[in-house]
Amino acid sequence: MAVLTAPERRSPARPPVSGRRARGPRRTPPLVLAFVLVPLLAEALWVFWPALQGFYLALTKWDGVSPPQFVGLDNFREMAHDDVFRSAAGHTVLWLVLFGGLSAVLGLAAALLLQQERRGVGFYRAALFLPVVFSLVATALVWQAIYQPDGVLNRLLDTVGLGSLRHAWLADQDTALYAVIVPALWRQIGYVMVLYLAGLKGIDPVLYEAAKVDGASALQRFRHVTLPQLRGVNAVVLSVIVIDSLRSFDVVWSLTRGGPYHSSELLSTYMYSTAFQSLRLGYGSALAVVIFVLAFGVIASYLVRAFREAD
Amino acid sequence: MATSQTSRRRFLTGVGAAGTAALLGGCVTSASSGKGSSKGAVTLQSNLSAPQAKAAMEDLVAAYAKKGSGRADLNTVAAETFRTQLPTYLTSANPPDVYTWYPGSVADAYAKKNLLLGLDEVWNSSPDLKRYTKALHSLCTASSGKKVFVPNTYYWWGMFYRKSDFAKWGVSEPTSWDGLLDLCDKLKSRGVTPIGLGAGGNTPWVASAWFDYLDIRINGAQYHRELLAGKHRFDDPEVRKVFDRWREVLPYFDPNGTAVAFQDATTALLNGRSGMMLIGTFFADAAPKSALDDIDFFRFPVIDSKVPLAEEAPVDGYFASARSGRRDQVFHLLKYLATAEAQEIYIKGSSGTVLPCNPDAKDAGTALVKKGRAHVAAAAEITQFFNRDSSDALQPTADTALTRFLAEPKSIGGILTDWQRDAEKIWNA
Numbered sequence: 031m032a033v034l035t036a037p038e039r040r041s042p043a044r045p046p047v048s049g050r051r052a053r054g055p056r057r058t059p060p061l062v063l064a065f066v067l068v069p070l071l072a073e074a075l076w077v078f079w080p081a082l083q084g085f086y087l088a089l090t091k092w093d094g095v096s097p098p099q100f101v102g103l104d105n106f107r108e109m110a111h112d113d114v115f116r117s118a119a120g121h122t123v124l125w126l127v128l129f130g131g132l133s134a135v136l137g138l139a140a141a142l143l144l145q146q147e148r149r150g151v152g153f154y155r156a157a158l159f160l161p162v163v164f165s166l167v168a169t170a171l172v173w174q175a176i177y178q179p180d181g182v183l184n185r186l187l188d189t190v191g192l193g194s195l196r197h198a199w200l201a202d203q204d205t206a207l208y209a210v211i212v213p214a215l216w217r218q219i220g221y222v223m224v225l226y227l228a229g230l231k232g233i234d235p236v237l238y239e240a241a242k243v244d245g246a247s248a249l250q251r252f253r254h255v256t257l258p259q260l261r262g263v264n265a266v267v268l269s270v271i272v273i274d275s276l277r278s279f280d281v282v283w284s285l286t287r288g289g290p291y292h293s294s295e296l297l298s299t300y301m302y303s304t305a306f307q308s309l310r311l312g313y314g315s316a317l318a319v320v321i322f323v324l325a326f327g328v329i330a331s332y333l334v335r336a337f338r339e340a341d
Numbered sequence: 342m343a344t345s346q347t348s349r350r351r352f353l354t355g356v357g358a359a360g361t362a363a364l365l366g367g368c369v370t371s372a373s374s375g376k377g378s379s380k381g382a383v384t385l386q387s388n389l390s391a392p393q394a395k396a397a398m399e400d401l402v403a404a405y406a407k408k409g410s411g412r413a414d415l416n417t418v419a420a421e422t423f424r425t426q427l428p429t430y431l432t433s434a435n436p437p438d439v440y441t442w443y444p445g446s447v448a449d450a451y452a453k454k455n456l457l458l459g460l461d462e463v464w465n466s467s468p469d470l471k472r473y474t475k476a477l478h479s480l481c482t483a484s485s486g487k488k489v490f491v492p493n494t495y496y497w498w499g500m501f502y503r504k505s506d507f508a509k510w511g512v513s514e515p516t517s518w519d520g521l522l523d524l525c526d527k528l529k530s531r532g533v534t535p536i537g538l539g540a541g542g543n544t545p546w547v548a549s550a551w552f553d554y555l556d557i558r559i560n561g562a563q564y565h566r567e568l569l570a571g572k573h574r575f576d577d578p579e580v581r582k583v584f585d586r587w588r589e590v591l592p593y594f595d596p597n598g599t600a601v602a603f604q605d606a607t608t609a610l611l612n613g614r615s616g617m618m619l620i621g622t623f624f625a626d627a628a629p630k631s632a633l634d635d636i637d638f639f640r641f642p643v644i645d646s647k648v649p650l651a652e653e654a655p656v657d658g659y660f661a662s663a664r665s666g667r668r669d670q671v672f673h674l675l676k677y678l679a680t681a682e683a684q685e686i687y688i689k690g691s692s693g694t695v696l697p698c699n700p701d702a703k704d705a706g707t708a709l710v711k712k713g714r715a716h717v718a719a720a721a722e723i724t725q726f727f728n729r730d731s732s733d734a735l736q737p738t739a740d741t742a743l744t745r746f747l748a749e750p751k752s753i754g755g756i757l758t759d760w761q762r763d764a765e766k767i768w769n770a
Contacts, residue, residue, distance in 0.1 A: 093770055094428040095454050174542070178605075179597040198600030201541050203748065289545065290599060291745040306425045309734045310770045 081322075087315035094311050105316035114292050115317070118300040121207055125278060125296060129211050129218065130271040136215075137222025137267070138260075142252075144223070145230045155227070159220040166217065170284035173213040174200070177285075203293035206286050210294050214281045218274065222267055229263030230256070265336045269329050276325045297321050382412035383670045385659075386430060386437040388423035391626060397690025401678075404686050411673045413439070424733060431456040431662055438665040439674060443729045444480045444490040444656050446570070450732060451660070452483035458661035459487040463672050469679045472700055476723055480656060491675045492658035493684060494695040497713050498550055498726075499638035501610065501624070502617040507637075510616070514639040518586075521642050525593035528616040536590065537615035538598030539606025540747070545740035547603045549727035550619050552743060553653055555583045558644040562651035562722035569731035571768040575742075575761040576754075584746060584753050586644065591750055599747050621655070621726075622694040622713065636709060640716060651722035655729055656698065734770065738763040 088105055092098035109115050144155050161169060176182045177199040184196045199209040233256065241251045279298040282288060288295035288303060297317060305314025387398050395417050402415045416437065418426070430436050431451060442448065451457050464470045464481075473492065481490035507513065510531055515521040525535035540548035556565045560579050567573055568580065595606065595615055607624040609615045611632050618624075619641065625633060643650065659678060661671045677683055681702035688697060693705035696714055704710045717723065728736040742760035746753060 091770070095432055095451070095456065179600050198541070198597055201597070201600035201748075287543065287545075289741070289744060290748065291741045303737060307734065307737045308767055308770065309428070309732075310766065 084315050084318055084322075087312055088319045090312045090315075092311040092315075093309050098312065101312065105313045108313065109316060109320070114295060114300060115297075117292060118288075118295040118297050121295060122276065122297045124207065125211065126272070126275040128208075129214055129278070130275050133215055133218035133222050134267055134271060136219045138226050140219060140223040141226035141230055142256075145227060155223075158223055161217040162220045162224075164217070166214075166280040167284050169213050169217060170281050174285055177209055200286050201290055203290050206290060206294040210282050210285050213285070214278055217281075218271075221270070225263055225267055225270070226260065229260045233259045261336075265332065268332055272328050273325055276321050297324075381667075382414045383439060383667055383674050384437040385413045385415050385439045385441075385674070386423070387415060387417045387441045388420045389441060390417050390419050390423075393626060394691045397687045400690045401683060401686050404683070405674065405677055408677070411670055411677075413674055431664075434664070436662040436664050438667055438671050439659050439661045441493075441657065442660055443725065444492060444658060444660075445725050445729055446566075447729055447732060448481075448490050448660055449483045452485065452487070452489045456663050457483070457489040458663050458665055458668070458671065459489065460491060460661070460672075460675065461488050463491060463675050463679075464488045466672075467676045467679050469676075469681065469699055469701075473679075473698060474700070477656065477698055480723075481658075490658055490660050491679050492656045492698040493678060494658075494687065494697055495654050495656040495717070496622040496695045497717050498554070498619065498621045498641075498653040499713075499716065500617050500641060501620055501636060501638045503611065503613065503632070503635050504637045505635050506613045506616070509613075512616075515642055516639075518642045518644050522589065522593075525590065525616075529593060533613070534595045534609070534615040535593035535617070537595050537606040537610050537618040538747075539601060539603030539618070539620070540598055540740075540744060541600040542602030542605070544603045545599070545744055546728065546736055547606075547620070548599075548743040548747065549736070549739050550621075550653065551587060552583065552739065553724060553727055553730075554619065554641045555586050555644075556580070557651040557653075557722070557724055558641065558648060559583055559586060561648045562724050565651075565724060566730055569727065569735065571764070575764055576757040580757060581753070584750075584757075587746070588750050588753075591747070594747070599744050621653075622709075623692075625694045625709075626692040633707070633709070638709075638712070638716075649721040650719065651724055652717055652720040653726055654717045654720070654723050655725045657695075658698070732767070734767045735764060738767060 087098060089100060089102060090098035091101045091104070140158055144151050144158070178184075179196075179198050183199065187193060187195050197205060199205050237255050237259070238251055241255050246254065277298055278296060279302065282294060282296055282299050283302065286294045288299040292300075298321065301314050301317035301321065304310050304317060308314075385398075385402065387395075389395055389398050398415055398417065402413050406412050427440070427442070430440070448457065460481075464478075470491070477492050481488050481492060483489045510528060510533065512524055512527050515524045528535040538548065538551075540546075553565065556568070559582055560568075564573065564579065568575070573579065595601075595609070598606070601609075603620065603624065604627060606615070606618060607620065607627070610618050611628060625636060628636065640652075659675060661675065665671050679699065681697070681699045684697035684699050684702040688695060688702070688705055693707070694710065694713075696704050696710065696717070704714060724730055727739055738760055741763065742756050745756050749756075
C-alpha cells in the first residue's frame with residue numbers, strides 16, 4: 031500500500047524543492063533549507079524507500095520468511111498469462127468507469143442542486159457528506175446486512191411485489207461487483223459534491239449576470255460559464271477519482287474479498303490476496319507496481335496537460 | 342531551473358541507491374540474526390481474541406504468575422492480524438517468545454526455515470508431555486525429528502443438530518451415506534433446509550470441511566494429506582470422485598449456503614430453520630447457554646468401510662521463536678502450559694467445548710464433550726483441517742474452487758483444472 035500513497039504525497043513536496051533551489055543554493059537561508067530537507071528526509075525514509083523496496087520485490091520471488099530470490103521479470107511474464115489478473119484489470123476498468131463516472135456526474139449534480147443558499151440546504155449537504163465521515167469498513171458492515179439473503183433490500187423487493195428479483199447479491203458472480211460499487215459510490219458522491227461546491231463558490235457571480243444579460247439560457251450558462259470555470263476543480267476530482275478507484279480495497283475486501291471466485295476481484299484486492307494470503311509477496315509487489323504505474327500514468331499525463339493549458 | 346532539476350534528481354538517485362543498498366544488505370527482507378532480550382517476562386503472543394478465549398488466556402497467565410517461578414506477558418492480537426503478521430514476528434530481530442498456533446505441516450513449514458525453537462528439552466523433561474498420546478507426539482515433531490510444538494487443546498468436527506428439532510421432525514441420526522440422503526429427503530419434505538453451510542461472508546473456508554470429510558472417507562487420510570502437500574493432483578480422478586459424491590447431497594444444501602457466514606448459518610440451525618451442519622465445536626461459543634444442552638452431533642457417515650476411519654480434530658497449542666533470548670523461561674512456561682492444571686484453567690474460562698490434550702486434565706464434563714472425546718478416540722487417523730494440513734496460503738485456492746463448485750457443480754472439470762493450476766503456484770512459491 032505504501033506504493034499507492036506515494037504519488038499523492040510526493041506531489042506537494044515537489045514545488046518547494048525546485049522553487050527554492052532555483053534562486054541558487056548559496057543564498058538559501060539555513061532555516062529554509064532545514065524546512066525542505068527534514069521533510070524530504072522523512073519522506074525518503076517513509077515513502078521513497080518502501081516504494082523502492084516494492085519495486086525491487088517485484089523482481090523477486092519471496093514468501094515473506096526466507097530471503098527473496100531475484101527472478102528478473104518473471105512476475106510480469108506470469109501476469110501476462112494470468113486469467114485472474116486479466117479479469118481483475120477488467121473489473122478495475124469497469125470500476126473506474128462506473129464508480130468514477132457516476133460519482134463525478136452525481137457529485138456535480140448534487141453540488142449544483144445544493145449550491146443555492148436556501149433554508150435547510152445545510153442539512154441536505156451534511157446528509158450527503160455524512161457517509162464520507164464513516165469508515166468504509168463500518169459502511170461495508172451496514173451494506174452487508176442490507177444485502178443479506180433475508181436483508182433489507184430483499185424484503186423491500188418483496189413488499190413492492192418484486193419478490194422474483196430476490197437475490198443473494200454478494201454471493202452471485204453476476205451481481206457481486208455492482209453490489210460492491212453501490213456502497214463505494216454512496217460514499218464518494220458526498221466527497222465529490224464538496225469539492226464541486228467549493229469550486230462553484232469560487233465562480234464570479236458577475237459572469238452569470240453578464241451571461242443572463244446576453245440572454246443565455248440556464249443550460250447555456252451551465253455549458254459556457256460553469257463548466258469552463260470548474261476546470262481547475264475537475265483536475266482535482268479526476269485525480270481523486272483515479273486514485274480512489276485504483277486503491278478501492280476496504281469496501282470490496284469487507285464485503286466479498288474479491289469473491290465469489292474472483293468475480294468482484296479488483297487489482298487492489300488481488301494484490302492483497304496474492305501478497306498476504308497466498309504469501310507470494312514478489313508477485314504481489316509486481317501487481318502493486320502495475321497499479322502504481324497506472325495511477326501515476328493517468329494522473330501525470332492529465333496534470334501535465336492541464337498545466338500546459340494553464341501556461 | 343535546469344540545475345535544480347539535475348541536483349534534485351541526483352539527490353533522489355542517491356537516496357534510491359542508499360535505499361537499495363540497505364535493502365540488499367537485508368534490513369527488511371532477509372532474516373536478521375539478532376537474539377531477543379534475555380531479561381523480563383516471557384512474551385506470549387496470542388490470537389485468541391474472542392472475548393471468552395481471551396479472558397481464559399488472561400486467567401492462565403495470572404495463574405502462572407501466581408506460582409512465582411516465572412512471568413508471562415500476554416499480548417492478544419486480532420486473529421486475522423496475527424495470521425498475516427506471524428512471518429514478520431518470527432523473522433524480526435527481537436521477536437515475541439511464545440505464540441499460539443497450529444502443529445503439523447503449518448509448524449513444520451516454519452521449522453524447516455529454522456524459525457522455531459527446538460523443544461526436545463521440554464518434551465524430555467516434562468512428566469506431563471511424556472504421557473500425551475502417540476498421535477500428538479508425532480504431530481508436534483518437525484520433519485527434522487525435533488519437537489517444535491506443545492499442544493494445548495483440541496476440538497472436533499461433526500454433523501451437529503438440535504435434539505429437540507430431530508425429535509419434533511421424527512427423524513434420527515443416520516449411520517450410512519444412504520441414511521444421510523434419506524434423512525435429507527425427509528427434512529426437505531417437511532419444509533426444512535436439510536443442510537446448512539455458512540460459506541458466505543468472510544467464512545468461505547467452512548466449505549473445506551465437506552471437501553476434507555468426503556476425501557478422507559473416500560480416499561483416506563493418507564491420500565488427503567499427500568494431496569494437500571502437492572504429491573497428487575486436484576484434477577486426478579480420485580478427487581473427481583469426491584465431487585461426484587458431493588453432488589449427490591448438493592440439492593439438500595441451503596441455497597444461501599455461500600451467501601451467509603457460518604455464524605448466521607449456525608443461528609439458522611439453532612432456530613430450527615436448517616436441519617444439520619458440518620461444523621466444528623467452536624460454533625457453540627456463540628450459542629445461548631439454554632441451547633447448549635440441546636446440541637448433539639453424529640459422525641460424518643462412513644462411505645467406504647475399507648478406508649480407515651479418520652476424523653477432523655484440530656489441535657491448538659504453542660510454539661516458540663528460535664530467536665527468543667529467554668530460552669529457559671520459555672521452556673519453563675511451556676512445561677506449565679502442558680500441565681493438566683493449566684489446561685483445566687483454560688477450559689474453565691473459555692466456552693468449554695474444547696478438549697484438553699493432557700490425558701489427566703478434566704474436560705468440561707458435559708455430555709456433548711464426553712461424546713466428542715470418544716468420537717475422536719475411536720478414529721484411526723486424525724486430520725487437522727484443510728489449511729492446517731496444508732498451509733494458509735493454499736486455503737484461498739480451495740475457497741475459490743469450492744465456492745464455484747457450489748454455484749456451478751456442472752463445470753467441475755474446469756474448476757479442478759483451475760484449482761490445480763492455482764495450487765501449483767502456491768506449492769512452487
